[in-house]
Amino acid sequence: MRDDPSLRGKPLAVGGRPDQRGVVATCNYEARKFGIRSAMAMSQALQRCPDLIVMPPAMDKYRTASKQILAIYRDYTDLVEPLSLDEAYLDVTDSPHFQNSATLIAQEIRQRIFDTVGITASAGIAPNKFLAKIASDWNKPNGQFVIRPKEVEDFVAALPVDKLFGVGKVTAMKLKKLGAFTCGDLREWTLPHLQQHFGKFGGSLYGLCRGIDRRHVSPSRERKSVSVEETYVTDLPDLDACRRELEPLIELLRQRVHRAQAERNIHKLFVKIRFADFRRTTAECVSTLIDEAACRKLLETAHKRGDRAVRLLGVGVRLEEEDDFHQLGLFVEEATVPDA
Structure with missing residues:
Protein backbone atom coordinates (compact mmCIF):
# COMPACT_ATOMS: atom_id res chain seq x y z
CA MET A 1 0.00 0.00 0.00
CA ARG A 2 2.91 2.31 0.72
CA ASP A 3 4.61 1.52 -2.57
CA ASP A 4 1.45 1.22 -4.69
CA PRO A 5 -1.17 3.83 -3.72
CA SER A 6 -3.75 2.14 -6.00
CA LEU A 7 -4.04 -0.63 -3.38
CA ARG A 8 -5.17 1.77 -0.64
CA GLY A 9 -8.77 1.39 0.45
CA LYS A 10 -9.04 -2.11 -1.04
CA PRO A 11 -9.09 -5.41 0.92
CA LEU A 12 -5.54 -6.75 0.77
CA ALA A 13 -3.78 -9.77 2.25
CA VAL A 14 -0.17 -10.92 2.21
CA GLY A 15 0.46 -14.66 2.26
CA GLY A 16 0.65 -17.92 0.37
CA ARG A 17 -1.34 -19.08 -2.62
CA PRO A 18 -4.77 -20.55 -1.83
CA ASP A 19 -4.21 -23.54 -4.17
CA GLN A 20 -1.11 -24.52 -2.16
CA ARG A 21 -2.57 -24.42 1.34
CA GLY A 22 -1.32 -20.85 1.79
CA VAL A 23 -2.27 -18.87 4.88
CA VAL A 24 -2.73 -15.17 5.60
CA ALA A 25 0.46 -13.67 7.05
CA THR A 26 -1.21 -10.30 7.56
CA CYS A 27 -3.97 -8.18 6.09
CA ALA A 41 -6.32 -20.28 5.31
CA MET A 42 -6.10 -18.09 2.23
CA SER A 43 -8.85 -20.13 0.57
CA GLN A 44 -11.16 -19.31 3.49
CA ALA A 45 -10.19 -15.63 3.28
CA LEU A 46 -11.17 -15.56 -0.40
CA GLN A 47 -14.50 -17.18 0.43
CA ARG A 48 -15.20 -14.38 2.87
CA CYS A 49 -14.03 -11.71 0.45
CA PRO A 50 -13.92 -12.75 -3.23
CA ASP A 51 -12.44 -9.35 -4.14
CA LEU A 52 -9.50 -9.83 -1.77
CA ILE A 53 -6.17 -8.87 -3.35
CA VAL A 54 -3.53 -11.47 -2.44
CA MET A 55 0.16 -10.58 -2.63
CA PRO A 56 3.24 -12.67 -1.78
CA PRO A 57 5.52 -11.64 1.11
CA ALA A 58 8.46 -9.32 0.40
CA MET A 59 10.81 -10.10 3.29
CA ASP A 60 13.63 -7.85 2.07
CA LYS A 61 11.32 -4.82 2.25
CA TYR A 62 10.13 -5.79 5.73
CA ARG A 63 13.67 -6.25 7.04
CA THR A 64 14.76 -2.90 5.64
CA ALA A 65 11.79 -1.12 7.25
CA SER A 66 12.38 -2.98 10.53
CA LYS A 67 16.02 -1.85 10.68
CA ASP A 94 15.48 7.38 32.08
CA SER A 95 15.22 8.92 28.61
CA PRO A 96 16.25 12.60 28.58
CA HIS A 97 13.88 13.48 25.74
CA PHE A 98 10.83 15.72 26.26
CA GLN A 99 11.54 16.01 29.99
CA ASN A 100 10.93 12.25 30.31
CA SER A 101 7.39 12.39 28.88
CA ALA A 102 6.64 8.93 27.44
CA THR A 103 3.57 10.32 25.66
CA LEU A 104 5.55 12.96 23.77
CA ILE A 105 8.34 10.47 23.00
CA ALA A 106 5.80 8.08 21.48
CA GLN A 107 4.27 10.85 19.40
CA GLU A 108 7.62 11.86 17.96
CA ILE A 109 8.65 8.26 17.27
CA ARG A 110 5.42 7.63 15.37
CA GLN A 111 5.88 10.79 13.33
CA ARG A 112 9.49 9.90 12.50
CA ILE A 113 8.46 6.39 11.40
CA PHE A 114 5.90 7.94 9.06
CA ASP A 115 8.35 10.51 7.68
CA THR A 116 11.25 8.05 7.32
CA VAL A 117 9.63 4.71 6.47
CA GLY A 118 6.32 5.89 5.05
CA ILE A 119 4.08 3.77 7.26
CA THR A 120 1.84 4.47 10.23
CA ALA A 121 2.49 3.14 13.73
CA SER A 122 0.48 2.71 16.92
CA ALA A 123 1.83 2.94 20.46
CA GLY A 124 0.81 2.04 23.97
CA ILE A 125 2.17 3.89 27.01
CA ALA A 126 1.84 2.24 30.41
CA PRO A 127 3.77 1.39 33.61
CA ASN A 128 4.64 -2.18 32.46
CA LYS A 129 4.92 -4.44 29.42
CA PHE A 130 1.58 -6.21 29.82
CA LEU A 131 -0.38 -2.97 29.95
CA ALA A 132 1.68 -1.31 27.20
CA LYS A 133 0.83 -4.18 24.87
CA ILE A 134 -2.89 -3.85 25.67
CA ALA A 135 -2.71 -0.07 25.18
CA SER A 136 -0.93 -0.40 21.83
CA ASP A 137 -3.98 -2.18 20.39
CA TRP A 138 -6.45 0.36 21.78
CA ASN A 139 -6.27 3.07 19.11
CA LYS A 140 -5.17 1.17 16.00
CA PRO A 141 -4.47 2.11 13.31
CA ASN A 142 -2.18 5.10 13.66
CA GLY A 143 -2.94 6.13 17.22
CA GLN A 144 -1.71 5.82 20.78
CA PHE A 145 -3.24 5.22 24.18
CA VAL A 146 -1.97 6.00 27.66
CA ILE A 147 -2.68 4.07 30.87
CA ARG A 148 -1.43 6.16 33.79
CA PRO A 149 -0.47 4.50 37.09
CA LYS A 150 -3.54 5.87 38.89
CA GLU A 151 -5.78 4.41 36.14
CA VAL A 152 -4.39 0.88 36.22
CA GLU A 153 -6.72 -0.64 38.82
CA ASP A 154 -9.97 0.43 37.17
CA PHE A 155 -8.72 -0.17 33.62
CA VAL A 156 -7.60 -3.74 34.30
CA ALA A 157 -10.69 -4.63 36.33
CA ALA A 158 -12.86 -4.25 33.21
CA LEU A 159 -10.58 -6.27 30.91
CA PRO A 160 -11.86 -9.67 29.70
CA VAL A 161 -9.74 -12.53 31.02
CA ASP A 162 -8.74 -13.57 27.50
CA LYS A 163 -6.76 -10.32 27.22
CA LEU A 164 -4.32 -11.53 29.89
CA PHE A 165 -0.78 -12.37 28.80
CA GLY A 166 -0.44 -16.13 28.34
CA VAL A 167 -4.18 -16.91 28.41
CA GLY A 168 -5.13 -18.91 25.32
CA LYS A 169 -8.44 -20.32 24.21
CA VAL A 170 -8.41 -23.35 26.53
CA THR A 171 -7.46 -21.36 29.64
CA ALA A 172 -10.00 -18.65 28.81
CA MET A 173 -12.76 -21.26 28.48
CA LYS A 174 -11.75 -22.81 31.80
CA GLY A 179 -17.20 -17.78 36.59
CA ALA A 180 -14.28 -15.45 35.82
CA PHE A 181 -15.14 -13.33 32.78
CA THR A 182 -13.23 -10.17 33.68
CA CYS A 183 -10.12 -9.35 35.67
CA GLY A 184 -12.43 -7.89 38.29
CA ASP A 185 -14.03 -11.32 38.67
CA LEU A 186 -10.62 -12.94 38.92
CA ARG A 187 -9.57 -10.65 41.76
CA GLU A 188 -12.10 -12.43 43.97
CA TRP A 189 -9.90 -15.52 43.86
CA THR A 190 -7.12 -16.06 46.39
CA LEU A 191 -3.61 -16.96 45.26
CA PRO A 192 -3.88 -20.55 46.61
CA HIS A 193 -7.21 -20.95 44.78
CA LEU A 194 -5.68 -19.87 41.47
CA GLN A 195 -2.64 -22.10 41.98
CA CYS A 209 -5.53 -9.33 36.94
CA ARG A 210 -4.23 -6.58 39.25
CA GLY A 211 -2.13 -4.99 36.50
CA ILE A 212 1.15 -6.30 37.94
CA ASP A 213 3.89 -7.32 35.52
CA ARG A 214 7.49 -7.43 36.78
CA ARG A 215 9.13 -8.39 33.49
CA HIS A 216 11.92 -6.02 32.50
CA VAL A 217 12.49 -4.72 28.99
CA SER A 218 15.38 -6.92 27.86
CA PRO A 219 17.44 -5.84 24.82
CA SER A 220 18.98 -9.34 24.64
CA ARG A 221 15.82 -11.43 24.61
CA GLU A 222 16.43 -15.15 25.16
CA ARG A 223 15.09 -17.62 22.61
CA LYS A 224 12.58 -19.97 24.24
CA SER A 225 12.12 -22.52 21.49
CA VAL A 226 13.26 -23.64 18.04
CA SER A 227 10.89 -25.44 15.70
CA VAL A 228 10.08 -26.33 12.10
CA GLU A 229 6.75 -27.16 10.52
CA GLU A 230 5.27 -27.96 7.14
CA THR A 231 1.77 -27.45 5.74
CA TYR A 232 1.12 -30.08 3.07
CA VAL A 233 -0.59 -29.40 -0.24
CA THR A 234 -2.24 -32.83 0.10
CA ASP A 235 -3.29 -34.07 3.54
CA LEU A 236 -1.21 -36.86 5.08
CA PRO A 237 -3.83 -39.64 5.21
CA ASP A 238 -2.58 -41.71 8.17
CA LEU A 239 0.08 -42.20 10.85
CA ASP A 240 2.46 -44.01 8.49
CA ALA A 241 2.44 -41.05 6.11
CA CYS A 242 3.20 -38.75 9.05
CA ARG A 243 6.10 -40.97 10.11
CA ARG A 244 7.64 -40.68 6.64
CA GLU A 245 7.48 -36.89 6.80
CA LEU A 246 8.85 -36.69 10.33
CA GLU A 247 12.45 -37.63 9.51
CA ARG A 259 22.68 -22.46 13.81
CA ALA A 260 21.08 -21.04 16.96
CA GLN A 261 23.86 -22.65 19.05
CA ALA A 262 21.17 -23.99 21.36
CA GLU A 263 22.16 -27.69 21.63
CA ARG A 264 23.20 -27.41 25.29
CA ASN A 265 19.97 -25.71 26.34
CA ILE A 266 17.42 -28.24 25.06
CA HIS A 267 14.90 -28.98 27.79
CA LYS A 268 11.92 -30.53 25.99
CA LEU A 269 10.92 -32.06 22.67
CA PHE A 270 7.52 -31.49 21.09
CA VAL A 271 5.53 -32.58 18.06
CA LYS A 272 2.70 -30.44 16.73
CA ILE A 273 -0.17 -31.60 14.49
CA ARG A 274 -2.96 -29.73 12.76
CA PHE A 275 -5.59 -32.11 11.45
CA ALA A 276 -7.61 -31.75 8.27
CA ASP A 277 -10.51 -30.31 10.28
CA PHE A 278 -8.11 -27.59 11.60
CA ARG A 279 -8.06 -29.00 15.12
CA ARG A 280 -4.54 -28.89 16.51
CA THR A 281 -2.63 -30.60 19.28
CA THR A 282 0.90 -30.67 20.74
CA ALA A 283 2.60 -33.53 22.57
CA GLU A 284 5.86 -32.97 24.43
CA CYS A 285 8.32 -34.69 26.75
CA VAL A 286 11.43 -33.82 28.76
CA SER A 287 14.59 -34.40 26.73
CA THR A 288 18.06 -32.84 26.49
CA LEU A 289 18.62 -33.87 22.88
CA ILE A 290 16.76 -34.32 19.60
CA ASP A 291 15.90 -38.00 19.89
CA GLU A 292 14.22 -39.56 16.83
CA ALA A 293 12.63 -42.39 18.81
CA ALA A 294 11.14 -39.90 21.28
CA CYS A 295 9.81 -37.78 18.38
CA ARG A 296 8.12 -40.83 16.86
CA LYS A 297 6.43 -41.64 20.19
CA LEU A 298 5.25 -38.05 20.52
CA LEU A 299 3.90 -38.20 16.97
CA GLU A 300 1.93 -41.36 17.82
CA THR A 301 0.56 -39.77 21.00
CA ALA A 302 -0.51 -36.61 19.19
CA ARG A 311 -2.57 -30.94 7.05
CA LEU A 312 0.36 -29.62 9.15
CA LEU A 313 3.17 -31.37 10.97
CA GLY A 314 5.82 -29.72 13.15
CA VAL A 315 8.63 -30.69 15.51
CA GLY A 316 10.60 -28.54 17.91
CA VAL A 317 12.51 -28.08 21.15
CA ARG A 318 11.87 -25.89 24.15
CA LEU A 319 14.96 -24.32 25.68
CA GLU A 320 15.79 -24.20 29.35
CA GLU A 321 15.40 -20.89 31.15
CA GLU A 322 15.98 -19.70 34.68
CA ASP A 323 13.11 -20.46 37.00
CA ASP A 324 12.21 -17.10 38.50
CA PHE A 325 9.01 -16.83 40.55
CA HIS A 326 8.62 -13.21 39.49
CA GLN A 327 9.08 -13.98 35.80
CA LEU A 328 5.76 -14.27 33.99
CA GLY A 329 5.71 -17.41 31.84
CA LEU A 330 3.54 -18.50 28.96
CA PHE A 331 1.04 -21.21 29.85
CA VAL A 332 1.53 -24.09 27.44
CA GLU A 333 -1.80 -25.54 26.42
CA GLU A 334 -1.48 -29.13 25.32
CA ALA A 335 -5.14 -29.83 24.64
CA THR A 336 -6.62 -30.37 21.21
CA VAL A 337 -8.47 -27.20 20.30
CA PRO A 338 -10.23 -25.89 17.20
CA ASP A 339 -9.07 -22.80 15.38
CA ALA A 340 -11.39 -19.80 15.83
Whole structure:
Protein backbone atom coordinates (compact mmCIF):
# COMPACT_ATOMS: atom_id res chain seq x y z
CA MET A 1 0.00 0.00 0.00
CA ARG A 2 2.91 2.31 0.72
CA ASP A 3 4.61 1.52 -2.57
CA ASP A 4 1.45 1.22 -4.69
CA PRO A 5 -1.17 3.83 -3.72
CA SER A 6 -3.75 2.14 -6.00
CA LEU A 7 -4.04 -0.63 -3.38
CA ARG A 8 -5.17 1.77 -0.64
CA GLY A 9 -8.77 1.39 0.45
CA LYS A 10 -9.04 -2.11 -1.04
CA PRO A 11 -9.09 -5.41 0.92
CA LEU A 12 -5.54 -6.75 0.77
CA ALA A 13 -3.78 -9.77 2.25
CA VAL A 14 -0.17 -10.92 2.21
CA GLY A 15 0.46 -14.66 2.26
CA GLY A 16 0.65 -17.92 0.37
CA ARG A 17 -1.34 -19.08 -2.62
CA PRO A 18 -4.77 -20.55 -1.83
CA ASP A 19 -4.21 -23.54 -4.17
CA GLN A 20 -1.11 -24.52 -2.16
CA ARG A 21 -2.57 -24.42 1.34
CA GLY A 22 -1.32 -20.85 1.79
CA VAL A 23 -2.27 -18.87 4.88
CA VAL A 24 -2.73 -15.17 5.60
CA ALA A 25 0.46 -13.67 7.05
CA THR A 26 -1.21 -10.30 7.56
CA CYS A 27 -3.97 -8.18 6.09
CA ASN A 28 -5.14 -4.56 6.05
CA TYR A 29 -8.09 -3.16 7.94
CA GLU A 30 -10.35 -3.24 4.87
CA ALA A 31 -9.84 -7.03 4.76
CA ARG A 32 -10.40 -7.39 8.51
CA LYS A 33 -13.92 -6.00 8.09
CA PHE A 34 -14.72 -9.31 6.37
CA GLY A 35 -13.43 -11.32 9.34
CA ILE A 36 -10.09 -12.10 7.72
CA ARG A 37 -7.17 -12.48 10.14
CA SER A 38 -3.59 -13.71 10.36
CA ALA A 39 -3.08 -17.49 10.16
CA MET A 40 -6.42 -18.01 8.36
CA ALA A 41 -6.32 -20.28 5.31
CA MET A 42 -6.10 -18.09 2.23
CA SER A 43 -8.85 -20.13 0.57
CA GLN A 44 -11.16 -19.31 3.49
CA ALA A 45 -10.19 -15.63 3.28
CA LEU A 46 -11.17 -15.56 -0.40
CA GLN A 47 -14.50 -17.18 0.43
CA ARG A 48 -15.20 -14.38 2.87
CA CYS A 49 -14.03 -11.71 0.45
CA PRO A 50 -13.92 -12.75 -3.23
CA ASP A 51 -12.44 -9.35 -4.14
CA LEU A 52 -9.50 -9.83 -1.77
CA ILE A 53 -6.17 -8.87 -3.35
CA VAL A 54 -3.53 -11.47 -2.44
CA MET A 55 0.16 -10.58 -2.63
CA PRO A 56 3.24 -12.67 -1.78
CA PRO A 57 5.52 -11.64 1.11
CA ALA A 58 8.46 -9.32 0.40
CA MET A 59 10.81 -10.10 3.29
CA ASP A 60 13.63 -7.85 2.07
CA LYS A 61 11.32 -4.82 2.25
CA TYR A 62 10.13 -5.79 5.73
CA ARG A 63 13.67 -6.25 7.04
CA THR A 64 14.76 -2.90 5.64
CA ALA A 65 11.79 -1.12 7.25
CA SER A 66 12.38 -2.98 10.53
CA LYS A 67 16.02 -1.85 10.68
CA GLN A 68 15.00 1.75 10.03
CA ILE A 69 12.37 1.63 12.78
CA LEU A 70 14.73 0.02 15.31
CA ALA A 71 17.31 2.72 14.60
CA ILE A 72 14.68 5.36 15.43
CA TYR A 73 13.79 3.61 18.71
CA ARG A 74 17.43 3.53 19.78
CA ASP A 75 17.69 7.30 19.43
CA TYR A 76 15.50 7.49 22.54
CA THR A 77 16.67 4.57 24.70
CA ASP A 78 19.08 1.64 24.72
CA LEU A 79 16.39 -0.49 26.38
CA VAL A 80 14.65 -1.79 23.25
CA GLU A 81 13.25 -5.33 23.18
CA PRO A 82 12.16 -6.36 19.66
CA LEU A 83 9.25 -8.80 19.53
CA SER A 84 9.03 -9.14 15.76
CA LEU A 85 9.84 -7.18 12.61
CA ASP A 86 7.28 -4.52 13.48
CA GLU A 87 6.83 -4.58 17.26
CA ALA A 88 9.01 -3.80 20.26
CA TYR A 89 8.98 -2.77 23.91
CA LEU A 90 10.83 0.42 24.90
CA ASP A 91 11.72 1.44 28.45
CA VAL A 92 12.00 5.25 28.41
CA THR A 93 12.06 5.68 32.18
CA ASP A 94 15.48 7.38 32.08
CA SER A 95 15.22 8.92 28.61
CA PRO A 96 16.25 12.60 28.58
CA HIS A 97 13.88 13.48 25.74
CA PHE A 98 10.83 15.72 26.26
CA GLN A 99 11.54 16.01 29.99
CA ASN A 100 10.93 12.25 30.31
CA SER A 101 7.39 12.39 28.88
CA ALA A 102 6.64 8.93 27.44
CA THR A 103 3.57 10.32 25.66
CA LEU A 104 5.55 12.96 23.77
CA ILE A 105 8.34 10.47 23.00
CA ALA A 106 5.80 8.08 21.48
CA GLN A 107 4.27 10.85 19.40
CA GLU A 108 7.62 11.86 17.96
CA ILE A 109 8.65 8.26 17.27
CA ARG A 110 5.42 7.63 15.37
CA GLN A 111 5.88 10.79 13.33
CA ARG A 112 9.49 9.90 12.50
CA ILE A 113 8.46 6.39 11.40
CA PHE A 114 5.90 7.94 9.06
CA ASP A 115 8.35 10.51 7.68
CA THR A 116 11.25 8.05 7.32
CA VAL A 117 9.63 4.71 6.47
CA GLY A 118 6.32 5.89 5.05
CA ILE A 119 4.08 3.77 7.26
CA THR A 120 1.84 4.47 10.23
CA ALA A 121 2.49 3.14 13.73
CA SER A 122 0.48 2.71 16.92
CA ALA A 123 1.83 2.94 20.46
CA GLY A 124 0.81 2.04 23.97
CA ILE A 125 2.17 3.89 27.01
CA ALA A 126 1.84 2.24 30.41
CA PRO A 127 3.77 1.39 33.61
CA ASN A 128 4.64 -2.18 32.46
CA LYS A 129 4.92 -4.44 29.42
CA PHE A 130 1.58 -6.21 29.82
CA LEU A 131 -0.38 -2.97 29.95
CA ALA A 132 1.68 -1.31 27.20
CA LYS A 133 0.83 -4.18 24.87
CA ILE A 134 -2.89 -3.85 25.67
CA ALA A 135 -2.71 -0.07 25.18
CA SER A 136 -0.93 -0.40 21.83
CA ASP A 137 -3.98 -2.18 20.39
CA TRP A 138 -6.45 0.36 21.78
CA ASN A 139 -6.27 3.07 19.11
CA LYS A 140 -5.17 1.17 16.00
CA PRO A 141 -4.47 2.11 13.31
CA ASN A 142 -2.18 5.10 13.66
CA GLY A 143 -2.94 6.13 17.22
CA GLN A 144 -1.71 5.82 20.78
CA PHE A 145 -3.24 5.22 24.18
CA VAL A 146 -1.97 6.00 27.66
CA ILE A 147 -2.68 4.07 30.87
CA ARG A 148 -1.43 6.16 33.79
CA PRO A 149 -0.47 4.50 37.09
CA LYS A 150 -3.54 5.87 38.89
CA GLU A 151 -5.78 4.41 36.14
CA VAL A 152 -4.39 0.88 36.22
CA GLU A 153 -6.72 -0.64 38.82
CA ASP A 154 -9.97 0.43 37.17
CA PHE A 155 -8.72 -0.17 33.62
CA VAL A 156 -7.60 -3.74 34.30
CA ALA A 157 -10.69 -4.63 36.33
CA ALA A 158 -12.86 -4.25 33.21
CA LEU A 159 -10.58 -6.27 30.91
CA PRO A 160 -11.86 -9.67 29.70
CA VAL A 161 -9.74 -12.53 31.02
CA ASP A 162 -8.74 -13.57 27.50
CA LYS A 163 -6.76 -10.32 27.22
CA LEU A 164 -4.32 -11.53 29.89
CA PHE A 165 -0.78 -12.37 28.80
CA GLY A 166 -0.44 -16.13 28.34
CA VAL A 167 -4.18 -16.91 28.41
CA GLY A 168 -5.13 -18.91 25.32
CA LYS A 169 -8.44 -20.32 24.21
CA VAL A 170 -8.41 -23.35 26.53
CA THR A 171 -7.46 -21.36 29.64
CA ALA A 172 -10.00 -18.65 28.81
CA MET A 173 -12.76 -21.26 28.48
CA LYS A 174 -11.75 -22.81 31.80
CA LEU A 175 -11.77 -19.42 33.54
CA LYS A 176 -15.20 -18.58 32.15
CA LYS A 177 -16.61 -21.95 33.22
CA LEU A 178 -15.36 -21.12 36.71
CA GLY A 179 -17.20 -17.78 36.59
CA ALA A 180 -14.28 -15.45 35.82
CA PHE A 181 -15.14 -13.33 32.78
CA THR A 182 -13.23 -10.17 33.68
CA CYS A 183 -10.12 -9.35 35.67
CA GLY A 184 -12.43 -7.89 38.29
CA ASP A 185 -14.03 -11.32 38.67
CA LEU A 186 -10.62 -12.94 38.92
CA ARG A 187 -9.57 -10.65 41.76
CA GLU A 188 -12.10 -12.43 43.97
CA TRP A 189 -9.90 -15.52 43.86
CA THR A 190 -7.12 -16.06 46.39
CA LEU A 191 -3.61 -16.96 45.26
CA PRO A 192 -3.88 -20.55 46.61
CA HIS A 193 -7.21 -20.95 44.78
CA LEU A 194 -5.68 -19.87 41.47
CA GLN A 195 -2.64 -22.10 41.98
CA GLN A 196 -4.91 -25.02 42.79
CA HIS A 197 -6.64 -24.68 39.41
CA PHE A 198 -3.77 -23.44 37.23
CA GLY A 199 -0.55 -24.46 38.96
CA LYS A 200 2.42 -22.10 38.64
CA PHE A 201 0.53 -20.01 36.09
CA GLY A 202 -1.97 -19.18 38.85
CA GLY A 203 0.65 -16.88 40.35
CA SER A 204 0.91 -15.00 37.06
CA LEU A 205 -2.87 -14.69 36.84
CA TYR A 206 -3.00 -13.31 40.38
CA GLY A 207 -0.63 -10.50 39.45
CA LEU A 208 -1.89 -9.80 35.94
CA CYS A 209 -5.53 -9.33 36.94
CA ARG A 210 -4.23 -6.58 39.25
CA GLY A 211 -2.13 -4.99 36.50
CA ILE A 212 1.15 -6.30 37.94
CA ASP A 213 3.89 -7.32 35.52
CA ARG A 214 7.49 -7.43 36.78
CA ARG A 215 9.13 -8.39 33.49
CA HIS A 216 11.92 -6.02 32.50
CA VAL A 217 12.49 -4.72 28.99
CA SER A 218 15.38 -6.92 27.86
CA PRO A 219 17.44 -5.84 24.82
CA SER A 220 18.98 -9.34 24.64
CA ARG A 221 15.82 -11.43 24.61
CA GLU A 222 16.43 -15.15 25.16
CA ARG A 223 15.09 -17.62 22.61
CA LYS A 224 12.58 -19.97 24.24
CA SER A 225 12.12 -22.52 21.49
CA VAL A 226 13.26 -23.64 18.04
CA SER A 227 10.89 -25.44 15.70
CA VAL A 228 10.08 -26.33 12.10
CA GLU A 229 6.75 -27.16 10.52
CA GLU A 230 5.27 -27.96 7.14
CA THR A 231 1.77 -27.45 5.74
CA TYR A 232 1.12 -30.08 3.07
CA VAL A 233 -0.59 -29.40 -0.24
CA THR A 234 -2.24 -32.83 0.10
CA ASP A 235 -3.29 -34.07 3.54
CA LEU A 236 -1.21 -36.86 5.08
CA PRO A 237 -3.83 -39.64 5.21
CA ASP A 238 -2.58 -41.71 8.17
CA LEU A 239 0.08 -42.20 10.85
CA ASP A 240 2.46 -44.01 8.49
CA ALA A 241 2.44 -41.05 6.11
CA CYS A 242 3.20 -38.75 9.05
CA ARG A 243 6.10 -40.97 10.11
CA ARG A 244 7.64 -40.68 6.64
CA GLU A 245 7.48 -36.89 6.80
CA LEU A 246 8.85 -36.69 10.33
CA GLU A 247 12.45 -37.63 9.51
CA PRO A 248 13.21 -34.71 7.16
CA LEU A 249 11.60 -32.33 9.66
CA ILE A 250 13.85 -33.66 12.42
CA GLU A 251 16.92 -33.14 10.23
CA LEU A 252 15.86 -29.56 9.47
CA LEU A 253 15.28 -28.98 13.19
CA ARG A 254 18.81 -30.19 13.97
CA GLN A 255 20.22 -27.70 11.48
CA ARG A 256 18.24 -24.80 12.98
CA VAL A 257 19.19 -25.72 16.55
CA HIS A 258 22.85 -25.88 15.49
CA ARG A 259 22.68 -22.46 13.81
CA ALA A 260 21.08 -21.04 16.96
CA GLN A 261 23.86 -22.65 19.05
CA ALA A 262 21.17 -23.99 21.36
CA GLU A 263 22.16 -27.69 21.63
CA ARG A 264 23.20 -27.41 25.29
CA ASN A 265 19.97 -25.71 26.34
CA ILE A 266 17.42 -28.24 25.06
CA HIS A 267 14.90 -28.98 27.79
CA LYS A 268 11.92 -30.53 25.99
CA LEU A 269 10.92 -32.06 22.67
CA PHE A 270 7.52 -31.49 21.09
CA VAL A 271 5.53 -32.58 18.06
CA LYS A 272 2.70 -30.44 16.73
CA ILE A 273 -0.17 -31.60 14.49
CA ARG A 274 -2.96 -29.73 12.76
CA PHE A 275 -5.59 -32.11 11.45
CA ALA A 276 -7.61 -31.75 8.27
CA ASP A 277 -10.51 -30.31 10.28
CA PHE A 278 -8.11 -27.59 11.60
CA ARG A 279 -8.06 -29.00 15.12
CA ARG A 280 -4.54 -28.89 16.51
CA THR A 281 -2.63 -30.60 19.28
CA THR A 282 0.90 -30.67 20.74
CA ALA A 283 2.60 -33.53 22.57
CA GLU A 284 5.86 -32.97 24.43
CA CYS A 285 8.32 -34.69 26.75
CA VAL A 286 11.43 -33.82 28.76
CA SER A 287 14.59 -34.40 26.73
CA THR A 288 18.06 -32.84 26.49
CA LEU A 289 18.62 -33.87 22.88
CA ILE A 290 16.76 -34.32 19.60
CA ASP A 291 15.90 -38.00 19.89
CA GLU A 292 14.22 -39.56 16.83
CA ALA A 293 12.63 -42.39 18.81
CA ALA A 294 11.14 -39.90 21.28
CA CYS A 295 9.81 -37.78 18.38
CA ARG A 296 8.12 -40.83 16.86
CA LYS A 297 6.43 -41.64 20.19
CA LEU A 298 5.25 -38.05 20.52
CA LEU A 299 3.90 -38.20 16.97
CA GLU A 300 1.93 -41.36 17.82
CA THR A 301 0.56 -39.77 21.00
CA ALA A 302 -0.51 -36.61 19.19
CA HIS A 303 -2.00 -38.47 16.22
CA LYS A 304 -4.19 -40.65 18.45
CA ARG A 305 -5.93 -37.52 19.72
CA GLY A 306 -7.42 -36.90 16.27
CA ASP A 307 -6.81 -40.11 14.32
CA ARG A 308 -7.53 -38.47 10.98
CA ALA A 309 -5.78 -36.86 8.03
CA VAL A 310 -3.12 -34.27 8.85
CA ARG A 311 -2.57 -30.94 7.05
CA LEU A 312 0.36 -29.62 9.15
CA LEU A 313 3.17 -31.37 10.97
CA GLY A 314 5.82 -29.72 13.15
CA VAL A 315 8.63 -30.69 15.51
CA GLY A 316 10.60 -28.54 17.91
CA VAL A 317 12.51 -28.08 21.15
CA ARG A 318 11.87 -25.89 24.15
CA LEU A 319 14.96 -24.32 25.68
CA GLU A 320 15.79 -24.20 29.35
CA GLU A 321 15.40 -20.89 31.15
CA GLU A 322 15.98 -19.70 34.68
CA ASP A 323 13.11 -20.46 37.00
CA ASP A 324 12.21 -17.10 38.50
CA PHE A 325 9.01 -16.83 40.55
CA HIS A 326 8.62 -13.21 39.49
CA GLN A 327 9.08 -13.98 35.80
CA LEU A 328 5.76 -14.27 33.99
CA GLY A 329 5.71 -17.41 31.84
CA LEU A 330 3.54 -18.50 28.96
CA PHE A 331 1.04 -21.21 29.85
CA VAL A 332 1.53 -24.09 27.44
CA GLU A 333 -1.80 -25.54 26.42
CA GLU A 334 -1.48 -29.13 25.32
CA ALA A 335 -5.14 -29.83 24.64
CA THR A 336 -6.62 -30.37 21.21
CA VAL A 337 -8.47 -27.20 20.30
CA PRO A 338 -10.23 -25.89 17.20
CA ASP A 339 -9.07 -22.80 15.38
CA ALA A 340 -11.39 -19.80 15.83
